[in-house]
Amino acid sequence: MVLADLGRKITSALRSLSNATIINKEVLDSMLKEICAALLEADVNIKLVKQLRENVRSVIDFEDMAGGLNKRRMIQSAVFKELVKLVDPGVKAYQPTKAKSNIIMFVGLQGSGKTTTCTKLAYYYQKKGWKTSLVCADTFRAGAFDQLKQNATKARIPFYGSYTEVDPVVIAQDGVEKFKNEGFEIIIVDTSGRHKQEDSLFEEMLQVSIAVSPDNIIFVMDASIGQACEAQARAFKEKVDVGAVIVTKLDGHAKGGGALSAVAATHSPIIFIGTGEHIDDFEPFKVKPFVSKLLGMGDIEGLIDK
Amino acid sequence: MFNMFRGLVGSKSISREDMEPILDKLRDHMIAKNVATDIAGKLCESVASRLEGKVLGTFTGVASTVKATLVDALVQLLSPRRRVDILRDVIEAQQQQRPYVMVFCGVNGVGKSTNLAKICFWLVENNFKVLIAACDTFRAGAVEQLRTHSRCLNALHPPEKHGGYPVVQLYQKGYGKDAAGIAMEAINQARDCKMDVVLVDTAGRMQDNEPLMRALAKLIKVNSPDLVLFVGEALVGNEAVDQLVKFNQALADHSSQEKPHLIDGIVLTKFDTIDDKVGAAISMTYITGQPIVFVGTGQTYTDLKNLNAKAVVHALMK
Ligand SMILES: Nc1nc2c(ncn2[C@@H]2O[C@H](COP(=O)(O)OP(=O)(O)OP(=O)(O)O)[C@@H](O)[C@H]2O)c(=O)[nH]1
Ligand SMILES: Nc1nc2c(ncn2[C@@H]2O[C@H](COP(=O)(O)OP(=O)(O)OP(=O)(O)O)[C@@H](O)[C@H]2O)c(=O)[nH]1
Ligand SMILES: [Mg+2]
Ligand SMILES: [Mg+2]
Numbered sequence: 001m002v003l004a005d006l007g008r009k010i011t012s013a014l015r016s017l018s019n020a021t022i023i024n025k026e027v028l029d030s031m032l033k034e035i036c037a038a039l040l041e042a043d044v045n046i047k048l049v050k051q052l053r054e055n056v057r058s059v060i061d062f063e064d065m066a067g068g069l070n071k072r073r074m075i076q077s078a079v080f081k082e083l084v085k086l087v088d089p090g091v092k093a094y095q096p097t098k099a100k101s102n103i104i105m106f107v108g109l110q111g112s113g114k115t116t117t118c119t120k121l122a123y124y125y126q127k128k129g130w131k132t133s134l135v136c137a138d139t140f141r142a143g144a145f146d147q148l149k150q151n152a153t154k155a156r157i158p159f160y161g162s163y164t165e166v167d168p169v170v171i172a173q174d175g176v177e178k179f180k181n182e183g184f185e186i187i188i189v190d191t192s193g194r195h196k197q198e199d200s201l202f203e204e205m206l207q208v209s210i211a212v213s214p215d216n217i218i219f220v221m222d223a224s225i226g227q228a229c230e231a232q233a234r235a236f237k238e239k240v241d242v243g244a245v246i247v248t249k250l251d252g253h254a255k256g257g258g259a260l261s262a263v264a265a266t267h268s269p270i271i272f273i274g275t276g277e278h279i280d281d282f283e284p285f286k287v288k289p290f291v292s293k294l295l296g297m298g299d300i301e302g303l304i305d306k
Numbered sequence: 307m308f309n310m311f312r313g314l315v316g317s318k319s320i321s322r323e324d325m326e327p328i329l330d331k332l333r334d335h336m337i338a339k340n341v342a343t344d345i346a347g348k349l350c351e352s353v354a355s356r357l358e359g360k361v362l363g364t365f366t367g368v369a370s371t372v373k374a375t376l377v378d379a380l381v382q383l384l385s386p387r388r389r390v391d392i393l394r395d396v397i398e399a400q401q402q403q404r405p406y407v408m409v410f411c412g413v414n415g416v417g418k419s420t421n422l423a424k425i426c427f428w429l430v431e432n433n434f435k436v437l438i439a440a441c442d443t444f445r446a447g448a449v450e451q452l453r454t455h456s457r458c459l460n461a462l463h464p465p466e467k468h469g470g471y472p473v474v475q476l477y478q479k480g481y482g483k484d485a486a487g488i489a490m491e492a493i494n495q496a497r498d499c500k501m502d503v504v505l506v507d508t509a510g511r512m513q514d515n516e517p518l519m520r521a522l523a524k525l526i527k528v529n530s531p532d533l534v535l536f537v538g539e540a541l542v543g544n545e546a547v548d549q550l551v552k553f554n555q556a557l558a559d560h561s562s563q564e565k566p567h568l569i570d571g572i573v574l575t576k577f578d579t580i581d582d583k584v585g586a587a588i589s590m591t592y593i594t595g596q597p598i599v600f601v602g603t604g605q606t607y608t609d610l611k612n613l614n615a616k617a618v619v620h621a622l623m624k
Contacts, residue, residue, distance in 0.1 A: 037343070043543035046338045109541065110576060110605070111415030140605070142423075142454035147447025154446075195579040222415065226543020227340040228580045249414060252512035253552075254545045277414070277445070 042257030110193030340585030414510030
């Protein structure tokens with residue numbers, strides 16, 4: 001994850017504060033420059049990076065501030081706060097409830113990892129004892145149903161799909177209906193990859209969403225994405241009610257900073273991360289513990305709440 | 307009054323300090339357009355060293371000179387020194403009575419299989435017969451994906467119109483088998499059946515995954531393809547650099563050949579999803595020095611284009 005790699009750089013940048021005898025504008029600027037460079041290298045959206053820099057700067061008023069210790073603390077706390085903002089939209093993710101049908105719809109760009117992640121999530125809940133199922137509402141991509149079918153079969157998860165029906169709305173509706181009637185608790189709907197530039201694809205996503213009234217819509221993002229993420233994520237959120245983000249392919253070298261702009265753009269938390277192609281390469285993601293662990297600070301909460 | 311002379315430098319020579327603020331802006335601009343940070347920095351540096359000490363004409367501003375120099379550098383970067391002419395090379399292979407072999411590689415989900423199918427369509431439209439080798443024996447549905455494509459392509463070009471023979475064949479051995487071996491069998495079959503081109507689909511792999519990278523190097527080494535194409539998506543950010551460096555590195559390290567076969571060209575996919583954030587084209591070309599042979603601009607067979615260097619640079623500088 002971006003911040004995990006950044007941890008070291010940020011700590012070292014912050015250390016330059018402790019080493020400086022006086023803390024003035026130059027010291028702050030050079031520290032911010034280091035941090036911003038590291039964020040940009042990790043693909044964090046440039047607008048977010050510039051905002052972070054401005055926000056930290058605006059907290060510190062050099063004219064009107066007492067001792068060095070206080071300044072250091074204020075700067076540190078401002079930096080932490082901004083970093084946390086990057087990963088934490090400040091809202092809670094939807095939690096499924098037992099003994100009722102929880103419908104979860106997956107959306108995202110082409111090839112981001114939706115189909116793979118659908119099975120991972122289903123498997124995750126199944127292992128915890130939930131009654132879980134999968135619906136393949138991707139009628140577009142060649143071999144999409146086979147892919148989901150093979151994954152689901154291997155994990156012994158009931159699935160629904162069709163080789164002949166071409167309308168994803170019909171399949172989604174029928175599949176969800178069937179599993180609802182059979183008392184399934186988790187019903188996950190996989191959809192085709194799409195992008196904001198193609199209206200008909202976005203319209204189709206809306207229709208599927210209307211047809212199945214999902215309890216949660218999960219936006220799946222590839223960790224290697226760069227500056228184009230923000231506009232796409234925002235467009236998805238404007239069309240349907242995205243409520244959570246999953247970042248995939250974090251087993252590679254990618255730091256996932258680009259995908260973070262999806263958090264800001266959709267006001268939704270990251271709930272899981274994908275760390276490989278296998279079904280159990282999947283981890284729940286919790287923002288606060290993640291950030292404090294990364295910065296090696298037990299007292300980060302205290303620092304931030306000031 | 308003073309404003310009238312803004313940007314007027316007289317006959318003074320340009321210094322780094324003059325250029326710094328302009329280059330800083332251009333670098334941020336390129337990063338916002340999704341050029342890898344490192345490469346945006348290097349491009350600016352090369353402009354700076356090219357211009358430092360140069361004397362400007364009386365009415366030429368520093369900003370416009372710096373910008374024009376960068377534009378030149380970018381257009382040059384994107385204009386290949388070497389043209390990959392696949393149709394010509396296929397005909398040459400035909401004359402040698404052997405199939406022309408292309409391998410598609412890249413990380414997961416970038417569009418290898420789909421763009422392989424588009425290129426297959428393009429070859430068929432050019433009257434070649436193509437065998438697709440299903441060498442992704444790992445990802446669920448990978449074989450069925452290619453089967454669906456070969457069916458569709460044969461439906462578009464039915465055998466009746468091509469002397470009774472299917473124009474597209476699929477060679478597949480299901481899942482779990484060794485990819486390099488399947489590719490070899492496929493090439494042999496193509497030779498026997500007088501197919502003109504073999505398109506080898508491979509499984510997506512992360513550039514850091516050593517066993518998988520080793521397996522790819524082996525596939526290329528034992529099958530000596532005519533063309534190794536790296537498929538990368540236009541959505542990718544700074545990772546573009548690491549992907550290409552490490553794919554090339556792996557092909558070099560694991561080949562144990564004197565002249566290892568590295569990446570010959572790039573397929574830049576999902577170009578329709580990025581608006582004007584065209585920076586990945588710059589990053590990928592900068593790293594490899596290899597041409598972008600095809601640009602993928604959508605999900606149907608006809609969404610395959612050539613790169614227009616000028617248009618890309620225009621979008622980038624906008
Ligand atoms: N290394 C790695 N690969 C992954 C991960 N998640 C998914 N993949 C791979 O990414 C590729 C694309 O995944 P899919 O699940 O087909 O993506 P999708 O979003 O359903 O694609 P479309 O339906 O075509 O839009 C496959 O090769 C997956 O195996 C991950 O966490 N790590
Ligand atoms: N918008 C758009 N989508 C594309 C393009 N090329 C491929 N895709 C889509 O990207 C997704 C992934 O494509 P694949 O061809 O399966 O990718 P791959 O690299 O073979 O994936 P793996 O084999 O799983 O690693 C599919 O939904 C394709 O339709 C393109 O140029 N534009
Ligand atoms: Mg899918
Ligand atoms: Mg593939």
